Amino acid sequence: MPEILLEMKNIQKYFAGVHALDDVSISINAGEVHALVGENGAGKSTLMKILSGIYQKDGGSIIYKGQEVEISSPLEAQIMGITMIHQELNLMPHLTVAENIFIGREPTRGIFVDDTKSNQMAKELLDSLNIDIDPTVRVNTLSIAKQQMVEIAKALSFENTSLLIMDEPTAALTEGEIQDLFKMIRDLRAQGKSIIYISHRLEELPQIADRVTVLRDGQYIDTLNIEDATRQKIISMMVGREIYYDPKEKSNVPEDAPVILEVRNLVANNVKNVSFKLRKGEILGFAGLMGAGRTETMRAIFGADPLASGEIYMNGEKVEIKSPYDAVSHGISYLSEDRRAFGLAIGLSVKENAVMASIEEFSSTLFMDDKKIADVTNEYVEKLSVKTPSINQLVRNLSGGNQQKLVVAKWLIKDSEIFIFDEPTRGIDVGAKSEIYDLMEQLVNEGKSIIMISSEIPELLRMSDRIVVMCEGRITGELDISEATQEKIMSYATMNM
Amino acid sequence: MKPNNFSKSMGFQKILALGVLALLYIFFAIFGNNFFSWTYLVNILDASYFIGFMAIGVTFVIITGGIDLSLGTTMMCGALLGGAAYNIWGWGIAESLILVVVVATIIGIINGLLIAYLKLPPFIATLGTQMVGMGFGAIVTKVMTMRYPTVGTPDGFFKNIFYKTSTGFPVGAVWLAVAFIIASIVLNKTKFGRYTFAIGSNREAARLSGIKVQRWQALVYTLCGFFAGLAGIFYAAVYTSIIPSTGNGLEVLAIAGVVIGGTSMTGGVGSISGTIIGVFIMSILKQGLMSMGLQAHWQTFFTGIVVIGAVLLDNYRIAQAQKVKIKAD
Numbered sequence: 001m002p003e004i005l006l007e008m009k010n011i012q013k014y015f016a017g018v019h020a021l022d023d024v025s026i027s028i029n030a031g032e033v034h035a036l037v038g039e040n041g042a043g044k045s046t047l048m049k050i051l052s053g054i055y056q057k058d059g060g061s062i063i064y065k066g067q068e069v070e071i072s073s074p075l076e077a078q079i080m081g082i083t084m085i086h087q088e089l090n091l092m093p094h095l096t097v098a099e100n101i102f103i104g105r106e107p108t109r110g111i112f113v114d115d116t117k118s119n120q121m122a123k124e125l126l127d128s129l130n131i132d133i134d135p136t137v138r139v140n141t142l143s144i145a146k147q148q149m150v151e152i153a154k155a156l157s158f159e160n161t162s163l164l165i166m167d168e169p170t171a172a173l174t175e176g177e178i179q180d181l182f183k184m185i186r187d188l189r190a191q192g193k194s195i196i197y198i199s200h201r202l203e204e205l206p207q208i209a210d211r212v213t214v215l216r217d218g219q220y221i222d223t224l225n226i227e228d229a230t231r232q233k234i235i236s237m238m239v240g241r242e243i244y245y246d247p248k249e250k251s252n253v254p255e256d257a258p259v260i261l262e263v264r265n266l267v268a269n270n271v272k273n274v275s276f277k278l279r280k281g282e283i284l285g286f287a288g289l290m291g292a293g294r295t296e297t298m299r300a301i302f303g304a305d306p307l308a309s310g311e312i313y314m315n316g317e318k319v320e321i322k323s324p325y326d327a328v329s330h331g332i333s334y335l336s337e338d339r340r341a342f343g344l345a346i347g348l349s350v351k352e353n354a355v356m357a358s359i360e361e362f363s364s365t366l367f368m369d370d371k372k373i374a375d376v377t378n379e380y381v382e383k384l385s386v387k388t389p390s391i392n393q394l395v396r397n398l399s400g401g402n403q404q405k406l407v408v409a410k411w412l413i414k415d416s417e418i419f420i421f422d423e424p425t426r427g428i429d430v431g432a433k434s435e436i437y438d439l440m441e442q443l444v445n446e447g448k449s450i451i452m453i454s455s456e457i458p459e460l461l462r463m464s465d466r467i468v469v470m471c472e473g474r475i476t477g478e479l480d481i482s483e484a485t486q487e488k489i490m491s492y493a494t495m496n497m
Numbered sequence: 498m499k500p501n502n503f504s505k506s507m508g509f510q511k512i513l514a515l516g517v518l519a520l521l522y523i524f525f526a527i528f529g530n531n532f533f534s535w536t537y538l539v540n541i542l543d544a545s546y547f548i549g550f551m552a553i554g555v556t557f558v559i560i561t562g563g564i565d566l567s568l569g570t571t572m573m574c575g576a577l578l579g580g581a582a583y584n585i586w587g588w589g590i591a592e593s594l595i596l597v598v599v600v601a602t603i604i605g606i607i608n609g610l611l612i613a614y615l616k617l618p619p620f621i622a623t624l625g626t627q628m629v630g631m632g633f634g635a636i637v638t639k640v641m642t643m644r645y646p647t648v649g650t651p652d653g654f655f656k657n658i659f660y661k662t663s664t665g666f667p668v669g670a671v672w673l674a675v676a677f678i679i680a681s682i683v684l685n686k687t688k689f690g691r692y693t694f695a696i697g698s699n700r701e702a703a704r705l706s707g708i709k710v711q712r713w714q715a716l717v718y719t720l721c722g723f724f725a726g727l728a729g730i731f732y733a734a735v736y737t738s739i740i741p742s743t744g745n746g747l748e749v750l751a752i753a754g755v756v757i758g759g760t761s762m763t764g765g766v767g768s769i770s771g772t773i774i775g776v777f778i779m780s781i782l783k784q785g786l787m788s789m790g791l792q793a794h795w796q797t798f799f800t801g802i803v804v805i806g807a808v809l810l811d812n813y814r815i816a817q818a819q820k821v822k823i824k825a826d
Contacts, residue, residue, distance in 0.1 A: 334705060336705065352694070
């Protein structure tokens with residue numbers, strides 16, 4: 001019977017009424033690598049943030065080294081010996097490796113920091129971990145992989161560190177670097193340290209993990225020994241939820257519908273050689289896990305970020321899109337996942353936001369036509385049933401669903417042909433969601449075309465006529481709605497090519 | 498239409514500013530020497546012209562979330578070059594005055610290019626042009642004081658147009674009022690004004706709405722330079738002598754006036770009507786301290802305090818605005 005290092009029992013967590021973790025229990029043995037998998041929003045990060053003291057649990061208990069503990073801050077977690085290595089590394093880029101490792105507890109001589117000693121201690125530590133890094137170099141001169149190793153070394157410089165949590169540590173690494181990391185993880189396991197390993201890359205797990213725990217929608221599903229955990233089995237556990245919408249059975253778009261937008265060999269930041277077609281009147285779903293490159297693809301098409309190469313055709317003609325201004329002129333609109341940062345000016349009124357993309361059309365050479373602006377805003381507020389006491393209300397006072405509708409109104413007023421919806425229902429309650437769905441259907445019925453990015457597969461199955469799946473910047477699959485299932489989508493979404 | 502709490506607090510800010518204006522006037526009327534008089538009222542108006550024109554321009558800049566620290570020396574640089582054209586190069590007074598505005602507008606264009614297209618932070622870019630403008634004016638005039646024609650000389654009529662009529666009517670106030678009205682219309686009724694707010698409220702959302710934010714942002718700084726040029730004409734009309742290597746610090750009078758008037762340093766919020774009130778607070782402060790026999794260094798001292806107070810008030814306002822979040826449904 002292996003020694004149990006940690007048990008989290010019946011953990012509950014709520015965020016503003018959302019049940020993020022529902023009675024989740026997990027147990028970690030000493031000297032094991034325990035993989036934690038699940039879709040976006042399954043609750044992996046939340047659970048780990050509770051364990052590392054960033055969030056506080058709302059219920060349940062944590063038993064660590066045989067004692068029930070309360071972990072109320074990352075510092076407390078660290079003192080207990082629990083450290084989380086985040087995806088965004090927490091190093092100070094302008095300081096040296098040694099300075100980073102010993103920040104806050106620098107060896108001193110009198111009132112001075114003893115750099116010689118600090119460097120020497122860092123060297124010993126790095127050597128003991130077989131990490132070949134000079135402790136006196138600045139961290140920003142190191143590769144991401146090396147920086148990650150520095151962070152691991154820092155965690156292990158606390159003597160009692162016995163549990164490391166790694167959040168997608170291989171996401172930014174090359175194949176060679178991954179093997180180095182795995183070797184290091186195996187060394188740590190041999191020393192009796194435990195590692196919780198969060199990853200979307202299911203094919204890595206047999207190489208590194210001893211057991212796998214699957215979470216789904218904030219609930220514990222099961223824990224398997226790695227020998228029993230086939231890729232197929234894990235995927236079906238990840239997506240095996242009840243489908244709460246009726247999926248669309250077949251595409252509503254005729255085969256010969258004209259192609260309104262075609263993208264060929266698009267290359268941009270985190271976008272690798274992406275090609276696809278959008279037909280008139282179609283809802284084209286984009287599936288994938290976090291970081292799959294869907295948002296980056298759409299931002300590049302919209303001209304919001306520069307594209308390195310690739311061609312965009314509209315109605316068969318090549319177009320140059322260098323800025324959002326060009327995209328809007330061609331009738332493309334982009335509804336960002338982050339409405340507050342990119343979609344709306346929340347300090348301005350409903351009216352001002354509604355016509356922000358189309359003021360030109362409501363202005364004579366000199367003046368805006370206030371009456372016309374008010375009329376058209378009122379018309380669309382009514383048409384989309386945006387709930388606001390007046391069109392002069394500040395947007396910050398609207399609910400998330402109404403803000404989303406307002407963004408749609410903005411692009412309808414601009415008379416766009418193509419709507420790119422990026423996570424259109426994120427942060428919106430159920431009632432408002434179905435209103436957004438109705439709205440999208442209304443748009444395609446009017447002959448508009450839609451690209452819909454969503455991390456909720458059931459939502460994609462309900463809305464899309466066709467689904468494109470991306471993984472790590474590439475398109476890894478394309479499914480007609482009649483053949484699409486949650487399992488197929490998830491299988492493509494975790495397929496590294 | 499129900500006004501929400503935020504616009505209420507905007508209104509409150511203006512009422513508060515009006516109250517401060519009245520209190521300051523009463524304070525100096527009691528403690529100042531002869532402050533409560535037609536002479537001093539005219540003095541207050543005189544001082545408000547150049548502050549007012551600068552403040553109009555920089556209101557647009559601050560609404561975009563930017564700042565223009567070059568205002569004061571831009572005004573002086575324009576006035577110095579106009580003076581050089583009149584005194585040294587033998588230009589006519591009309592052409593010289595046009596040059597004042599042209600020079601200042603060019604500095605505004607440079608600010609716009611540096612900030613909108615070359616992505617310099619506004620603070621740094623305009624700190625740079627502040628010094629460039631100050632140095633350039635001194636170089637061109639060989640550090641000689643430039644004098645504009647006085648009333649009675651053949652070209653002195655320009656003072657009758659911009660400063661005081663021959664009957665002593667402070668006609669500058671009429672020009673300032675006209676400028677305020679036009680600026681207010683531009684800010685509230687044109688797409689240029691709307692984009693000014695949009696850029697300050699959420700630059701990225703504006704860009705993703707297909708607005709050419711760089712172009713409009715550059716235009717805002719150009720407009721600010723243009724108004725600094727107008728300020729230069731009125732400064733010359735009121736004070737006659739333009740001394741090289743001065744002007745830095747005067748922008749603070751305008752910026753403080755704008756902020757006191759309720760325009761937020763974080764952008765997206767502001768009004769020309771608030772700026773008017775703020776400008777008069779600043780010019781009353783300036784003349785009032787003088788009427789108490791306190792000279793320039795006292796003005797500098799109190800201006801500094803007023804600026805800090807105004808920005809603190811701005812912070813408080815933002816904090817209040819964020820506290821107030823009513824759900825509309």
